[in-house]
Amino acid sequence: MRKSIYLFFLFFFCTDLFGQEFINTDKLVDSLSNLVVHGKTDSIKARANFLLSDHFYRDSVKAKEYLNRGLKLVKDEPILKGLYHHYLAGIYFDLDSKFAIQEYEKAIKEFEKIKSKESYQFQARSWHNIGVLHQYIGEPRKFMDILIQRSIPLSTKANELGNTALYLGEVGMMLMNYKDHQGATQYFNKGLAMMEANPPIDEFDYLEILLNLSRNYLHLNKLDSVNIYLKKAEPVAKNIHNDGLYYDFIEVKSNYFNVNKRFAESEKIILEGISKALKNNQGNSLSYKLCMLYFQLFKSYLGQNKFQQAKAAMDKSREYDIYKDPVNMILRYSHLAELYEKMNHYSNAYDFLKKAYMLRDSNYSANSKKDMIEMEKRLQLSEKEKEIEKLRSDNEQILLIQKNQKLLNWLFGIGAFIFLLIVLFLYYIYQNNKRTSKIELNVLEQENKLKLAHAVMNAEDNERHRIARDLHDGLGGTLSAIKLRLSAEEKENHTSGIEESISQLDGSITDLRNIARNLMPETLIRSGIDVALKDLCASLGSKALQIEYQSYDIGSNIPKDKQLNIYRIVQELLANSIRHGRASYILVQCSQEQNKFLITIEDNGKGFDMKSNDKKMGMGLNNIKKRVELMQGIFDLNSVINEGTTANIELYV
Template sequence: MAQPYQQQVDSLHKLLQKATSDTTRIRLLRGLALAYAQMNEGEKAIRIGNEALSLCRQKHLKFEEARTRYSLGTVYLYLQNTDSAIAHYSITRQLIENESGPDAKKLYARTLGNLSNAYSLKGFEGISLQLLISALPIFEEMSDTGSYAITLHNIANKFLNANEFRKAYPYFLKSVSLIEKDPSVPGKAGVYLSVAYLMLELDSMDRVKHYLDKAEQALTAVGQTREWSNYYAYKASYYTKSGKFSLADSLCRKAIAQQAVYPDRMNLHNAYSMLQENFFVQRRYREAKVYAALINRMAREDNIPTFLIASLHDLSDLSKKTGNITDAYRYLSEYTQLKDSIDKKEAAIKLSEMEMQFQSSRKEQQIFELQSRAKMQKLLLWGIVIPLILVILFFLYLFKQRKVRTLQQLQSLEQRQQIEVTQALLTGEEKERHRLARDLHDGLGGMLAGVKLNLSRMAEEEAPQNTTLHSAIDQLGSSVNELRRIARNMMPESLLKSGLQTALKELCENSMSPKVQIIFHAFNINVNIPSQIQIIIYRMIQEILGNAVKHSGASWIMVQCSQAEDTFFITVEDNGKGFDAAQEYEGMGLHNIRSRVTFLKGNIHIDSSDNGTIINIELNVAA
C-alpha cells in the first residue's frame, strides 16, 4: 500500500468521524474514493463512491450528485474501466448542462476534459479531440487559466500522438506561455514533459534538455508526486536518443520503482515503452519484444484499445526482426482486425458529420423544394394523425377517469366498511365496559360492602378482641375499594361528569406510586369534543400509561395533551428501559392503540431506546 495515500486515507477517515453535515460527509467520501483508487484498491473506492452517491440522492442534492458522479468517473478512469467512466461523466453532463453558475460551468468543462481522456483510451481520438475543443471557450470565459492551459496541453498531445507535430507545436507553446505567467497553475511538470517529448520527435535535442530541466525544477518544488515516474521515463528516452543506453536503462528502472510509492498503470506503461525503445535502438530485439509483450498484456487487462493497437504493431515488427514470421503474421492480423473495428466506428462518426455538411451545402432551390414537399406531407400527415390522436386520447382519458372513479369508489367503500367495523367494535367494547363496571359496583361491590358491615357489627358485639376477624374485615374493606377502583377505571365517572381533561388528570394521579411519578399537562383542550372521541382518547392514554407503569421500569412519566382546532396532540414520555415496538406489537397493546388512531384518521410515532420512550400521536377530533 502506497504510504502517501495511506496517510491521506487515515486523515480523511478521522475527519469523516467528526463530520456533522451531509455535504461535508459527501465531500470526504469523494476524497476517500479517489484516494483508494490511486492506491489501486478499486473495490473500496467504488463502494465508498457509491455510498456518497446514495447520500446525495437520498438528500436530493443535485449538484453534489453531479460532483460525485464526476469523482466516480475519475475513480473508474484510474481503474482503467473506461466504459463505466464514460457512463458517469455522461450523467454528470446531463445533470448540469442547463446550469449557469460558475461552479457548474467549471465542473461541466472539466467533465468534458475527462470524458475526452476516456474516449481517447477507447481509441476514439476524433471524439476525444472534439470534446477538448468544446471545453476551451468555457475555461476562457471563466478566466480559468490553469484549466485552459491544461486543455491546450491535452489538445497538443492529441496531435502529438497522431504524429502531427507541427499542429501540436503552437498549442504547446501557448500552454507553456500561460503556465509560466501564472505560478499557481497546477500540472506544470506534465506540460514541460510533453513539450520535451515533442522536441524528441523533432530531434531538437537542445530544446529537449531545456524542457526536461524545467520539468525537474517544477517537480522539485512540488516534492513527492507520481509525475517523477514520467520524468524518469522521458529523460530515459532522451538518453536513448543520445546513445547513453546504460543511463536510459537505469532511469527506466527508477521509473518502475516509483510504482511501490505511487501505483499508476499509465506511468508503468510509459516506463515499459521507454525500455522497449532503448532495447530497440540498440537492436536488442528480443529484450524489446519482452517489454512489448508486457505492454500488450497490460492493454488487454486494462481494456485500452489505443495501447493494444500500438503493442500489436510493435510485436509484429519485433517478431519479424527476430525471425518469428508466424508470430509476426498473427500479431499483424490481430492488429489489422482491431484497427479496422475502431476505424469503422470512427468512420461512422465522420460519415455522419460529412452527411450534415453535405446537406447544409446543397443548393437553395433544392432545399426549398424539399422543405416545401416535406411541409405539404407533414400538413397532410398531421391533418390525419392529429384528429386520430385526439380521439384516442379522448377515449383513453374517459377510460382512465372511469378506472380512477371505480378505484376511488372501491377505496371509499372499503374505508367506510373498516370505519363501521371499528366503530362497532369500540362501541360494543365501551358498552361491555359500562355494564361490567355497573355490575361490579352495584352488584358485587354492594354485596361485599354488606358482608363487611355485618362482620363489623358481629366483631363489635360478640368478638371485640378477635384480631384475626378484624384483620379479615380490613382486608375485605381493601378488596371493596380495589373493586370500586377497577369499576371506575372501566367507566370513569369523572369523564362523564367533568370532561376529558379532569378525567386524564385523575387517571395520572391514580396511576402514580411511590416508584413512579406521573406529570400531566393539558393545553387548550376543547370541552365540546364528542363524547365517543373523548372515550377513545382516554382509553389510548390509559393503555399507554398502563404499559409504561408495568413494563418500562421508569421513575417518571410525562403526559402532555393539547389541541389546535380539530387536531388533538398526545405525547407520552418516560425514562424507562425502552422496547422494540415491532417485536412487542401485540403484547404491549399497541394493536389496540393503532386501531383507535386509524379510526380517528391520525398517526402515531414511537421512538424507543435504552434511555426511554417517546410516543407522539396526532388525532382528528372533528365531529
C-alpha cells in the first residue's frame, strides 16, 4: 500500500516531504499481472487486480478497470469487499475528499466483520487516510484524534509495529508544528523505540523519525541530543543517498553546524549536497530540497562574513522555492535585511525589513478579516434566533388549538402504518417461504444429481476393477500357463518357431498387465495416491517424453474412492498432453493443504484454441470436469497455441 503523502505547515525551512522507496515497478506489474491470469483462486486474482489498481491510482481510468475486474471475483467475502472500497477511495483520494472518506468508512464496516490481523491492519490504514483527508480540508485536530484513538490502537492490535511507529511519528510532527516540542519529543521517542525494538527496520522510516527528532531538539536548543541522533542517522542517510531524505539529512546537519557556529563545516557538506542534488534533480523533483540547502548555505556564508556569496545563495534559495509560503518569505526578507545591514547598505536593509513587516501585517490583516467574518456570522445567527423565538410565541395559541386535531391525525396515520406493516410482513413471510421451498428443492435436486454421478462413477470404477481382475487372474493366468508349457516343449524337443511364439506371448502378457493396471492400478491400492502417481508418470515417460513429478505434504488418510478419482484425473490430463498436445516435457505438481488437494499440470505441447474448445469439449475433458464437480472442486484450464497447456485443479478431500 502506497504511503499517503501530506504537507504540514512550513516553519523555518524545517518541514520535508515523505520519501518513497525506489522499487522495480516493471517486475511488480509483471508479477501481479501473472497472478491475475494464473492465480490459483479467485481471491488471489481479486487481490492482484486491487494491487494493480493501487499501483496505477494516478491513471483513474486504468485503476478503475483493474478495480472492477477484481470486484467481479469478490463474491461474499467481507475482507475482499473491504479492500475494494479501500482501493476505490485511494483513486479518489486527491480528486474528491468527501467521496473518498465515504468509501474508507464503507471499507471499515466490512473489515470490522472479520477479526484477523489483516482486518486490523486495513482498519488502521483506512482510518489513517480518513485523518489525512481531514488534514487536507483544514481539520488537523481531527487527524490527530484519529491517529491516537483509532489508527495507533488498531495497528498495535495487528502487531504492525512499523506502521504504529510511523503513526506515533506523525503525531509528533503535528505537535512540533503546533510548537509543542516537549509533547512532540515524547511521541518521536516512543515511535523510535518501537522501531529499534522490532527489527527488521525500514531504513526510510527510521531515517525520517531520526531527522524529525533532530529538528525538534534544534527548536529546544538541546544540541547534544541533536548530535546523538544525527550520528545515528548518518550511516542510514549515506546508504540511501539517492532518496530525497538524504538531502534532508544534509540540511539538518548543516543547520546544526550553523547553530554551533561551525560555519566552514556547514559550507563544506552543503556544497557537496547541492552538487549531488543538481545532478539528480530530474523533473524538478528535488527543487524544494535545493531551496532548503541554499538557505542553510546562506546562513553559513553570512556567519563567515562572505556577503556576496551569501546574497547569491539566498537568490538561489528563492529560485528553487516551489511553495512560496508567506512564512518563508518573511524569514527570507528578514535575513536579507540582516545581510545588508552587515554590508552597511542601510537603505537596502530598510527596504527588505519593510517588506517583511508588510507581508507579516498582510497575513495579520487576512486573519483579522477572517475573524471579523466569523463574528458577523455569529451575530446574524443570534438575530435569526431572536426572530424564531418571536414567531414561536405568536404561534403558540394556534398550535394549542390544532393540537387535538393533529393527535387524531397521528393516531389514524400510525394505525394505517401499522396495518401496512402487518400486510407487508405477511407478504414477506409468504415470499420467504416460497423462496425457501424453491431453494430446498434446488438443493435436493443438486444432491440427487451428485449422488447419481457418484453412483455412476463408483459403478464404472467397480466394473473396471472386475475387468482388471478377470484379465489378470483369468486370461493372464491362462497365457502364463501356455507360455510355461511352450517353454517346456521347447526345452525338450527344440522345436523351431516356439521361441518366437514365447516372445509374442511375453509381449501379450505385458500388454495385458498394462491394460489391467490402467483399469485398476495395483500401486494405488497397495501404496496410496502419491506412490501411484509417481509410478504412473514413470511408466508414461520415455526418451522422447520427460515427465517430472513433484509432490508436497500428501497425506495417507485420503479415502480410497477420492484417491482413485485423483488418479483418473491426472491420468486423463497426461493422456491429453501426450495424445493431443504431443508434448516433450510435462510437469506434474500435487500438494495437500489440510482438506484441499491441489493439482497443477503444465506441458510444452502444441496447445489449442480455448474458444473452439469451449464450444466442443472432448470426452476426456468432460470426464475430468465431472470428477472435479463430484469432489466439489475447481477446474481451471489455460492453453495458448504453440505455447502449451496449463491445468490447475483444487479438490476437497
